[in-house]
Amino acid sequence: MSLAAWQSLWTAVLYGGLGLFAVVSVYVAIAGFWDIRRMLSALAAEARESGETSGSDPTD
Amino acid sequence: MNTCTCFRRPRVCATTEHVAADLSLTGIDLAIIACYLAGSVVIGLWANRVTTGLRGYLVAGHSLGTALSVATMTGSELGLITVMYQAQKGFTGGFAALHIGVIAGLVALFVGLTGLIVVPLRRAGVMTIPEFYEQRFGRKTRVLGGTLLAVGGLLNMGLFLRIGSQFIVAVSGLDPSGGTLPAIMTGLLVLVLIYTVLGGMVSVVLTDYIQFVVLSAGLLLTVFLLLQQFGLDTLFATVDHHLGPAGLDPTIGEAGFGPGYISWMAVLGLVSVAIWPTAVTRALCARDEQVVKNQYILSSIGFLVRFMLPCLLGICAFTWLSQAPDTTLLTSSGGELVPASSGEVVTHFQVAGGRIQENIEAFPAMLPEVLPVGLLGIVCAAMLAALMSTHDSYLLCWASVIAHDVIAPVRASRGRPLSEPGQLLLTRVLIVAVGLWVLIWGVFYSPSQDVWDYIGITGAVYFTGAIAVLLGGLYWSRASATGAVLALLAGLSAIVGLGPVQRALGFVEPIPSWQVGLITLGISAVAMAAGSLLFPDKNVGGTTK
Incomplete structure (x- = not known):
């Protein structure tokens, strides 16, 4: 590969990578928030179940 | 103290002592x-x-x-x-x-x-x-x-x-x-x-x-x-x-x-x-x-x-x-x-x-x-x-x-298993211990080498063996416990990639960490294959040996 080709490749990789990362960052920032809510609900449900089993609620 | 103009933004610095004695x-x-x-x-x-x-x-x-x-x-x-x-x-x-x-x-x-x-x-x-x-x-x-x-x-x-x-x-x-x-x-x-x-x-x-x-x-x-x-x-x-x-x-x-x-x-x-x-x-x-x-x-x-x-x-x-x-x-x-x-x-x-x-x-x-x-x-x-x-x-x-x-697992095999709260407490204590170690x-x-190369070679102590064991364990039905143990032990040889270890062993010319890593990976793969073929498990395909 010529040096000009390497330069073009790294330029494309840099700008392509930056663009993709910006898009993924916005998606993760928004969708991640809803995932957190789901995770907390799941953990709370699990805590309730284990509380019922042991007779006390560990989140209290 | 005088005004330093060596940067884009002028800063006060003591030129004879420290380039930037004040907070940036x-x-x-x-x-x-x-x-x-x-x-x-x-x-x-x-x-x-x-x-x-x-x-x-x-x-x-x-x-x-x-x-x-x-x-x-x-x-x-x-x-x-x-x-x-x-x-x-x-x-x-x-x-x-x-x-x-x-x-x-x-x-x-x-x-x-x-x-x-x-x-x-x-x-x-x-x-x-x-x-x-x-x-x-x-x-x-x-x-x-x-x-x-x-x-x-x-x-x-x-x-x-x-x-x-x-x-x-x-x-x-x-x-x-x-x-x-x-x-x-x-x-x-x-x-x-x-x-x-x-x-x-x-x-x-x-x-x-x-x-x-x-x-x-x-x-x-x-x-x-x-x-x-x-x-x-x-x-x-x-x-x-x-x-x-x-x-x-x-x-x-x-x-x-x-x-x-x-x-x-x-x-x-x-x-x-x-x-x-x-x-x-x-x-x-x-x-x-x-x-x-x-x-x-x-x-x-x-x-x-x-x-x-x-x-x-x-x-x-x-x-x-x-x-x-x-x-x-x-x-x-x-x-x-x-x-x-x-x-x-x-x-x-x-x-x-x-x-x-x-x-x-x-x-x-x-x-x-x-x-x-x-x-x-x-x-x-x-x-x-x-x-x-x-x-x-x-x-x-x-x-x-x-x-x-x-x-x-060691405690369990000795008939003194840890309870779940016990494991939680132990994990918390160990988090603090690992922090103190770091x-x-x-x-x-x-480090006497680039930090990335240091990180690569220290990680290799574990992962060169782990690659062979995970790939063998997941995708090769004849992989045996003996092969896994040998592969894991072979991975330890990656420690030779560290600069101080090479000096202690008397190497005149340092061996690049990537060479040590690739060689270790090859040794681990051979150990996994040879150990599994020569010492197969009695219950091939079983889950617990």
């Missing part, structure tokens, strides 16, 4: 950083309220969705240590160093599309990799695998805190002599320990999410501003002037790369995404197998960027130093520092007769000179976010391996 950070910058640190700790502490049981503490109840998985994986794998060592690679290797990121991104994409290793591991329902060893090869393999994993991991993590503190010292302009470095290391460690010990994985995931948002915004903003300031053409011209073709073409060995190094990077790429426990733990936390695949496909961008952007920052730092007047670029020759000429790797630098600094400090030293007030605070907060998100994950990971895969190692050990 303003009150606004410090306030932003303080708010961020306090916020992280408060949220981490709050997580303690919703964490119950060992499954919640270690793998967040297997409840992570795709976006949160990507955030926590990127947050923990894109640490300040990564930013620093890849900036160092960009500084010394130029654009050719970008190949590391490209390979890592492609490998992550391949793992995401095929589910190689991570999907069958998630299907097995285990919480750690050594737990799978026990399912497949028996308890002894689990304990051995867990021990080697802990040894490799603790050595690997040993420099994280030191490098993070070097960043803070360099970016703030503090004098690193005396107790400054240990004091910063201790302060950072205490903050991370507080919320990790209490909240476990839930705390880690929540703080990782915030850290991902701050980090990605800070990193993108920094790169955008630096590209505007320097211009990509100037960066290419500077690299070409100093490194020649080797600064663009990674197949040329002069900048420290070449075909062998590239092969080693492919191995490290696979390891980073599918073998390294902190990354694999994210797959094991996922809700289901499809989430695992999506997580890796999306994270491939993160794996590309975690190497690519810091490399670019290192190239910017090199260009900044090349343009700054009164700057001397130095190289190490025969144990002494001499001015570097074109084509030679710059190991140190000196600005305006000030303190001689290591090349890894170039990137943080550049930031106060090129970023405006306020933005510098945001970027520093982003870098601290990177440091904390990596530390919390690693502390939890190694502590849980020692507790869950070494101590608990602090002590960081104070006393100074």
